[in-house]
Amino acid sequence: MDLCMMSSKLAYENAKFVVTGHSLGGALAILFPTVHEEEEVLQRLLGVYTFGQPRIRGQPRVGYLSLVYCNDLVPRLPYDNNTFLYKH
Numbered sequence: 001m002d003l004c005m006m007s008s009k010l011a012y013e014n015a016k017f018v019v020t021g022h023s024l025g026g027a028l029a030i031l032f033p034t035v036h037e038e039e040e041v042l043q044r045l046l047g048v049y050t051f052g053q054p055r056i057r058g059q060p061r062v063g064y065l066s067l068v069y070c071n072d073l074v075p076r077l078p079y080d081n082n083t084f085l086y087k088h
Helices: 003-011 024-035 039-044
Strands: 017-022 045-051 064-067
Touching (some): 017 024, 024 045, 039 045
Parallel strands (some): 045 064
């Protein structure tokens, strides 16, 4: 690890962070703690806040808050549809 990285890590060793995103970025924000494997980073994560993200498969590893406008179609994608015999 170079000197610059070490000094910034020591200076901000108690730093916490929040992951947020809108629409597709919100789906990626939800996936971040699910696929991230570095436990030190996950311990610093305060939460995930999304705005109008499409549904994702599986359950997130951390608490999250998703805000959705009632007429927004994207958060309902992929939608449950008997025609295509698909259930999310």
